[in-house]
Amino acid sequence: MRSNPARRNTLVDAAIEVLARDGARGLTYRAVDEAAAVPIGTATNYFTNRDDLLGQASLRVHDRLGPDPAHLDKPPSKESLTELIQFLRRRLAEDRTGYLALLELRLEATRRPELQKSLTRRVRANLLDNLDLHEATGLPGDRTTALMLYLAIGGLMVEHLTLPGVLCPDGEGIDELIATIVERVLGRPGG
Template sequence: MRTNPERRTALVDAAIEVLAADGARGLTFRSVDVAAGVPNGTTSNYFANRDDLLLQAGMRIHDRLGADPAHLDQPPSTEFLTSLLHLLQERLSKDRVGYLALLELRLEATRRPALQEALAQRVRENLDENIRLHQEHGLPGDPLLLYLTVGGFMLEELTLPGVLPDGLLEKVIRQLVGSTPG
């Protein structure tokens, strides 16, 4: 296996593009080579098999969609939490391809136990960390309810734009941050 980290990252990012455009069934080493603009066979030099490529794409997507630590260094308040939720919406909207690829990977994980296990572990770790930080900083609202609500909202917005009314997220956030943790 080749070890050039920049090339490997570029190939994984190309795999994410393919997942978003063509779905998991369209993800082949050849399709990644084409999307990355590299010679045929390059992807197979970096990944042992398709499962390895799928797993690496799943981990990379979470890195791409993760929060910028600079945004987390503010005193806890309702306004701070609201701004974090808007930053999340902005990150997911800017990397729509990454989000759509993640949805494809989640569907593919229902058929691939090893991928399901790895993705579930990563999401659980992220969720546990978000809940811990939410509680540690005394932020308003129930962190699990916020996670589920914003996740559902983003699913609608990024897969079926225009279904939800304008301004709905702001209204929901105002209601949720005013609730008490359960």
């Protein structure tokens, strides 16, 4: 196997593009080579098999979509939590391809036990890190509140990035919807 890290990243990013565009069934070495604009046969030099390629894509997509610590420097409040979630929504929308590839990987994991095992481990670790971060930064609510926000925003993102006209047909109002979700999940003082 070749070990040029830059070329490997280019191929894995191309695999993410193919997953988002064509789904897991369209992920072939040839499709990755074409998307990466490299000679046909290059991907076979970097990945032992399709499972290896899927596994590398699942790791890389999480790196691409991960949170930016710079957005955690505000004093903890309902407003800063809302702004953080709105920022994450914009980040996912900007890398819509990465998010759609992640959804494809999740679907493919239902058919591939090894991918399911590694993806479950990565997503669970990310979730636990997010719950710990929520507590450590003093954001409002407890771990259960953070979990409820994770689930609600996850559902919102699936709708928004796969069928954008369902929730806000004009494309506007998503940030307001996030603010409402945060308000309702946190609850009103004394309410």
